Amino acid sequence: MRIMVAVKRVVDPNVKVRLLADGSGIDLTGLKMTMNPFDEIAVEEAVRLRELAIASEVLVVSIGPDKATETLRTALAMGADRGLLIKTDAPIEPLSVAKLLRAAAIEEKPDLILLGKQAIDDDCNQTGQMLAAQLGWAQGTFASNLAVEGDAVTVTREVDGGSQTVRLVLPAVITVDLRLNEPRYASLPNIMKAKKKPIAERQPADYGIVVEQRLEIVRLEEPAGRLAGIKVGSATELVERLRSEAGVLS
Amino acid sequence: MSVLVLAEHNGLVLDDATARAVTAAILVDPDVHVLVAGRDCGAVAARAAMLAGVAKVLIADDGDLADQLCEPLAGLIAGLGERYDAFVAPATTSGKSVMPRVAALLDVMQISDVIAVEAPDRFRRPIYAGNIIQTVRSRDSKKVLTIRTSAFSPAPSEHAKPIEPVNFQRGPHLSSFVAKVMARSDRPELTSARIVVSGGRGLGSAENFEAVLAPLADALGAALGASRAAVDAGFVSNDLQVGQTGKIVAPDLYIACGISGAIQHLAGMKDSKVIVAINKDPEAPIFQVADYGLVADLFEAVPEIRAAMPAG
Ligand SMILES: Cc1cc2nc3c(=O)[nH]c(=O)nc-3n(C[C@H](O)[C@H](O)[C@H](O)COP(=O)(O)OP(=O)(O)OC[C@H]3O[C@@H](n4cnc5c(N)ncnc54)[C@H](O)[C@@H]3O)c2cc1C
Ligand SMILES: Nc1ncnc2c1ncn2[C@@H]1O[C@H](COP(=O)(O)O)[C@@H](O)[C@H]1O
Numbered sequence: 330m331r332i333m334v335a336v337k338r339v340v341d342p343n344v345k346v347r348l349l350a351d352g353s354g355i356d357l358t359g360l361k362m363t364m365n366p367f368d369e370i371a372v373e374e375a376v377r378l379r380e381l382a383i384a385s386e387v388l389v390v391s392i393g394p395d396k397a398t399e400t401l402r403t404a405l406a407m408g409a410d411r412g413l414l415i416k417t418d419a420p421i422e423p424l425s426v427a428k429l430l431r432a433a434a435i436e437e438k439p440d441l442i443l444l445g446k447q448a449i450d451d452d453c454n455q456t457g458q459m460l461a462a463q464l465g466w467a468q469g470t471f472a473s474n475l476a477v478e479g480d481a482v483t484v485t486r487e488v489d490g491g492s493q494t495v496r497l498v499l500p501a502v503i504t505v506d507l508r509l510n511e512p513r514y515a516s517l518p519n520i521m522k523a524k525k526k527p528i529a530e531r532q533p534a535d536y537g538i539v540v541e542q543r544l545e546i547v548r549l550e551e552p553a554g555r556l557a558g559i560k561v562g563s564a565t566e567l568v569e570r571l572r573s574e575a576g577v578l579s
Numbered sequence: 580m581s582v583l584v585l586a587e588h589n590g591l592v593l594d595d596a597t598a599r600a601v602t603a604a605i606l607v608d609p610d611v612h613v614l615v616a617g618r619d620c621g622a623v624a625a626r627a628a629m630l631a632g633v634a635k636v637l638i639a640d641d642g643d644l645a646d647q648l649c650e651p652l653a654g655l656i657a658g659l660g661e662r663y664d665a666f667v668a669p670a671t672t673s674g675k676s677v678m679p680r681v682a683a684l685l686d687v688m689q690i691s692d693v694i695a696v697e698a699p700d701r702f703r704r705p706i707y708a709g710n711i712i713q714t715v716r717s718r719d720s721k722k723v724l725t726i727r728t729s730a731f732s733p734a735p736s737e738h739a740k741p742i743e744p745v746n747f748q749r750g751p752h753l754s755s756f757v758a759k760v761m762a763r764s765d766r767p768e769l770t771s772a773r774i775v776v777s778g779g780r781g782l783g784s785a786e787n788f789e790a791v792l793a794p795l796a797d798a799l800g801a802a803l804g805a806s807r808a809a810v811d812a813g814f815v816s817n818d819l820q821v822g823q824t825g826k827i828v829a830p831d832l833y834i835a836c837g838i839s840g841a842i843q844h845l846a847g848m849k850d851s852k853v854i855v856a857i858n859k860d861p862e863a864p865i866f867q868v869a870d871y872g873l874v875a876d877l878f879e880a881v882p883e884i885r886a887a888m889p890a891g
Contacts, residue, residue, distance in 0.1 A: 346710055423688070424682070447824060454675050462683035471676075487818070495648065498752070546713060546715055549712070557868070563883070571832070571871065575871070577852070578889075579889075
C-alpha cells in the first residue's frame, strides 16, 4: 500500500514567539523552524510500515513557501521516498490545506494518509478531519497505535477518559498523537541520500484551487502574563497562606 | 436563525462540557438547540432539555450513532446545515474529531478552541500554545466552533423544554467500534475540578504518584493531573495530561509538583486562579507563573502539606 504524509514547517516548539512591535503579525525573523512535532511522528510511522514491507512507498507533502522544502528533506532523510511541495507564500488555513491535500490524494491515490493531530503554531486540530470529509473516507484521530490488516486499519485513539479502538475501512485518514512512536533522528548518510530523492513542485492553481482566507485576523495580542508570586519558606506557611490569603482552602 | 450545540455524553450522562458550550452558543445566537445523538439516550436528552437558554432538544436515535463514530455523526449534523447558522461543540476529543468534519462538509472554516465570543462572527482563540491570542472574524455564512470549556461557565438548569426526534439517514459504514478502555477514578473530573494536583517527571514512578501525590489529591478532594513527561514515562494514563496537547484546566487551585513548567504544560494550566509550584530547582520556569512557590524536595514537602492541612 501507498502512504501519504502531510508535514508542516513550524516554529520550533521550544521557542516562545512574540508579536511584531506594531502587533500586525508574529515576529518570525531568525526563529528556528522545524517540522511540526506531530508530523515527525506521522513520518516515523509511515517509514516503519515501509520497513515492515506493509507500505510500498511513502510520499511526503508540504504546503507552504520554498523553505518548506527543508521540511520535506528532513522527512526524506527519515526514510520517506518522495516529496511534493505545493507552493504558496500566502498564509493558509486548514480548510484550504485539506483541499490541496485532497487534490494531491486524487492524483497520487494513497491507501492511507497520515497527518499530525495538530500544528503547534495555529493549534487548529482540523486538517485531517477536513481532508477525510472531503475525500469521503474514514478518519481516525489522535492515534496512539495503528495496525494495518488487509483492507482495514485498526486505530487506538487517545480520548477523554481513556482510549478507544476503531476499525477503519481503507483508504483512510489518520491523525497521530504523541505516544504513537518515538521519531528517529536522521543519520548523516541518510541526510546525504535524501538530497538525491525527488521533490516535485506544484502550485495550487495546478489543481484549480484558489487559496482563500475565510477568517480575517482582526487582532493579535500577547495575553497578560502572570506575575511570579512569592516563595514560601515551608509547607506549613504554604497551607496557611492558601487558607488565609488566597482563600482557596477551607 | 439558530445555533445547534452538539451534546457530549456517554449514552447515560450528559457531560458538563455541554452546559459550558451552551453558554458560549447563547452569545452567538440566543435561539439554542441541543442535538443528542446516540442510542437510547433519552435520559441525556431530558437532562439537556433542562439547561437554561436551550429552546429545544433534538434527539437522533440510531444504532449507527451508538458509538459516536465521527463519520455518521458528522453526516447527521451537516444534514441539518440548512436549519442552522452556527454549530457549536465543546473542544473535547469527540468535539475536536467531529466538528472539523462537519465544517468541511459545509465548506466552512472551523474556529477551534474559542475562549470568547465578541460578536456572532467574531471570536478569540489561543494560538502558539496560548502565547498569542488571536481575534478572528469569520467570513463564512455558517459558523462551526469548538469551545474551550474552561473559558465558559456551565449554563444552569431550569424547567424542561421540548424534545423532538430528528431523522437520521444511514451512510456507508466507513468505520466501526472495536473497544474502549476508560480509566476508572473516584476522583473529580480533571477539567471541571475545583482543585487539581499535578505531578511531573519529578515523581519518578507510578508507585510514587499513588503513594505521594494521590493522598494529597484525596485530602483536598482534588483531581489528579500530570505533565506529558509523567504520562510518557507511564506514571499515569494519558487522559491525565495537562497542556497544549492534553487537557486545558482552570481550577481555583493548581498544585504542580515536580513539573518544570515547559511552554506546552503552561498552556494547559496558566489560567488557574491560584498556582502553587513545588520544585527542588529554584530556577524552574514553573516558578515564573506560580503565585506560591516552594523550593523543596516534593517527597518531603507533599506529605508535610497534607499534615499541615486542617483535619477532616
Ligand atoms: C508537540 C509537543 C507537545 C507537548 N505537549 C505537552 C502537554 O500537553 N503537556 C505537557 O505537560 N507537556 C507537553 N510537552 C512536553 C513539554 O515540552 C515538557 O517536555 C514536559 O512538560 C516536561 O514534563 P516535566 O515538567 O514533568 O519534566 P521535566 O521538564 O523533566 O521536569 C521535571 C521537574 O521535576 C523537578 N524535580 C525532580 N525531582 C524532584 C523532587 N524530588 N522534588 C521536587 N522537584 C523535583 C525538576 O527540578 C524538574 O523541574 C509537549 C512537547 C511537544 C514537543
Ligand atoms: N501547510 C501544511 N502543509 C502540510 N501539512 C499541513 C499543513 N498544515 C497542516 N498540515 C497537516 O495537518 C495537521 C494538523 O494541522 P492543523 O489542523 O493546522 O492543526 C498537521 O500536523 C499536518 O500534518
